[in-house]
Amino acid sequence: MDPRASQRFRFVRHGFADGVAELVYAFDDGPELIERVTFPGAPTVPAEREAAFAAALRLLHLVAGVSYYKAGIPETIIVEGESLDEDSASMLDALYLHGLAEFAYRNRLDLRSRIAFPFESKAAARAPAIGLPRRSLLPIGGGKDSVVAVEAVKSIGADATATWVGNSPLIAECAARTGLSTLNISRELAPGLFELNRLGAWNGHIPVTAINSVILTVAAVLYGYDSVVFANERSASVATLEYEGQEVNHQWSKGFGFEKTLHDYIHTHVAADLDYCSLLRPWSELAVTSAFARLGGAYFDVFSSCNRNFRILGPKPADRWCGQCPKCHFVFLALAPFMAKPRLVSIFGRNLLDDDALAGAFDALLEYKDHKPFECVGEGAEARAALASLAERPEWREDALVSRFRREILPQLDREELALEPWLKPGASHLVPQRLLGALDALG
Numbered sequence: 408m409d410p411r412a413s414q415r416f417r418f419v420r421h422g423f424a425d426g427v428a429e430l431v432y433a434f435d436d437g438p439e440l441i442e443r444v445t446f447p448g449a450p451t452v453p454a455e456r457e458a459a460f461a462a463a464l465r466l467l468h469l470v471a472g473v474s475y476y477k478a479g480i481p482e483t484i485i486v487e488g489e490s491l492d493e494d495s496a497s498m499l500d501a502l503y504l505h506g507l508a509e510f511a512y513r514n515r516l517d518l519r520s521r522i523a524f525p526f527e528s529k530a531a532a533r534a535p536a537i538g539l540p541r542r543s544l545l546p547i548g549g550g551k552d553s554v555v556a557v558e559a560v561k562s563i564g565a566d567a568t569a570t571w572v573g574n575s576p577l578i579a580e581c582a583a584r585t586g587l588s589t590l591n592i593s594r595e596l597a598p599g600l601f602e603l604n605r606l607g608a609w610n611g612h613i614p615v616t617a618i619n620s621v622i623l624t625v626a627a628v629l630y631g632y633d634s635v636v637f638a639n640e641r642s643a644s645v646a647t648l649e650y651e652g653q654e655v656n657h658q659w660s661k662g663f664g665f666e667k668t669l670h671d672y673i674h675t676h677v678a679a680d681l682d683y684c685s686l687l688r689p690w691s692e693l694a695v696t697s698a699f700a701r702l703g704g705a706y707f708d709v710f711s712s713c714n715r716n717f718r719i720l721g722p723k724p725a726d727r728w729c730g731q732c733p734k735c736h737f738v739f740l741a742l743a744p745f746m747a748k749p750r751l752v753s754i755f756g757r758n759l760l761d762d763d764a765l766a767g768a769f770d771a772l773l774e775y776k777d778h779k780p781f782e783c784v785g786e787g788a789e790a791r792a793a794l795a796s797l798a799e800r801p802e803w804r805e806d807a808l809v810s811r812f813r814r815e816i817l818p819q820l821d822r823e824e825l826a827l828e829p830w831l832k833p834g835a836s837h838l839v840p841q842r843l844l845g846a847l848d849a850l851g
């Protein structure tokens with residue numbers, strides 16, 4: 408079937424048995440697309456958590472549907488067997504619209520009039536507190552951000568479990584290195600999606616952090632944790648570009664807007680005592696790389712931020728760092744001001760700032776003659792501050808791209824806007840609960 412020609416996207420049903428969540432979708436009356444998420448050693452849900460678990464599972468069905476909806480983007484969305492309240496529908500409208508903004512921009516589609524989740528009731532009853540134990544799930548993505556958050560939580564001795572979704576051996580190695588208890592949740596996308604892709608379905612970026620966030624929300628209720636503590640930095644809230652009045656942010660579901668929406672939604676619709684937050688929210692990318700250089704020594708040989716490692720189907724890099732993608736370029740640049748040069752070069756296998764062929768790639772990171780890449784990279788202004796600081800250091804200033812920056816780009820910039828120090832100061836906004844505020848202090 409051709410999902411592009413479909414009229415309806417259907418949330419068919421969801422269920423949970425033997426630790427496996429089954430999430431079922433379909434276009435029109437076409438074949439069912441079934442995603443499975445496996446929670447290892449799942450306990451029986453205690454009676455006082457049953458309603459919260461059902462609400463979290465339903466939320467997962469609705470949020471994970473974005474992977475499938477995007478294949479056809481039909482006119483009508485149908486949620487079978489239940490009715491949504493207005494808050495749920497508007498939360499989902501926002502997630503699908505903003506989370507698919509890059510997908511829409513790159514495919515030249517306008518989703519603004521198309522995404523409308525149906526709703527019936529005005530408001531749902533508020534979820535009660537369910538006595539969740541005081542311990543945290545800490546998601547691990549294999550890169551520097553989660554390492555920094557983990558080390559901060561460890562520094563205050565809080566009870567926490569390193570948790571990851573998917574079967575990446577690289578993430579497993581990082582999680583083991585934390586020394587915390589671990590939880591690995593498996594996620595199997597519906598095989599039919601890959602077949603639809605092969606046949607020419609719409610494809611592109613989806614808000615995967617939202618999906619991981621809700622998988623961990625289900626896990627928190629199931630196993631008994633009172634907080635899901637992500638490691639999304641302040642810089643993630645800044646849009647990649649603006650187009651026809653709409654912000655397009657590759658990292659939308661890592662941004663503060665989504666964090667606040669999901670935090671509030673979980674409190675009102677899942678469990679009043681389950682917190683969702685990001686420990687790194689006050690900090691820029693440069694503050695995080697500076698903290699990683701300080702706290703992350705035990706992970707230097709196992710971490711990687713290169714997203715090409717995390718493909719399900721596509722080829723993975725031979726080494727931890729492909730050296731070709733914007734994420735490798737940005738992380739190299741953002742670590743350089745804070746790490747001894749030989750150490751940094753040995754992590755990446757070569758000096759990326761001494762390669763003329765990467766001039767255009769680094770220009771985009773600086774937002775010089777181009778917009779920021781569609782990747783998880785920091786703000787153009789912080790990339791410029793990092794490069795300006797290297798331009799003053801004898802060990803870096805003669806390297807090809809630093810020297811080119813000094814000659815060609817630096818003279819066009821306002822030097823007052825190139826200081827590194829302001830980027831190392833925290834912003835005010837965060838949703839970190841009282842119990843974990845000490846971990847926030849540990850990063851300062």
Ligand SMILES: CC(=O)N[C@H]1[C@@H](OP(=O)(O)OP(=O)(O)OC[C@H]2O[C@@H](n3ccc(=O)[nH]c3=O)[C@H](O)[C@@H]2O)O[C@H](CO)[C@@H](O)[C@@H]1O[C@H](C)C(=O)N[C@@H](C)C(=O)N[C@@H](CCC(=O)O)C(=O)O
Pocket residue numbers: 474475596600604610611612613614615616617618657658659660661714715716717718719720721782783784
């Ligand atoms: C690893 C990666 O970057 N994948 C993106 C890539 O996918 P590709 O086709 O090269 O290979 P696979 O990852 O094997 O995926 C195969 C197809 O499966 C579909 N799919 C996959 C995962 C999923 O959760 N939902 C899906 O629908 C999709 O059709 C794939 O083609 O390109 C795709 C198209 O642009 C992207 O959708 C893949 O992105 C993954 C969902 C992914 O995990 N990406 C993260 C690395 C990522 O982008 N993280 C962001 C977080 C931003 C946010 O707001 O959440 C970041 O770090 O900035």
Ligand SMILES: Nc1ncnc2c1ncn2[C@@H]1O[C@H](COP(=O)(O)OP(=O)(O)OP(=O)(O)O)[C@@H](O)[C@H]1O
Pocket residue numbers: 545546547548549550551552553554570571572573578616619636637638639661711712713783
């Ligand atoms: N497979 C995953 N399972 C669970 N959480 C994940 C997974 N991948 C990423 N995350 C979480 O999503 C958030 C954003 O991911 P991101 O890739 O920015 O972080 P990271 O891998 O820790 O650091 P880096 O920016 O160096 O890649 C982090 O909190 C991270 O822990």
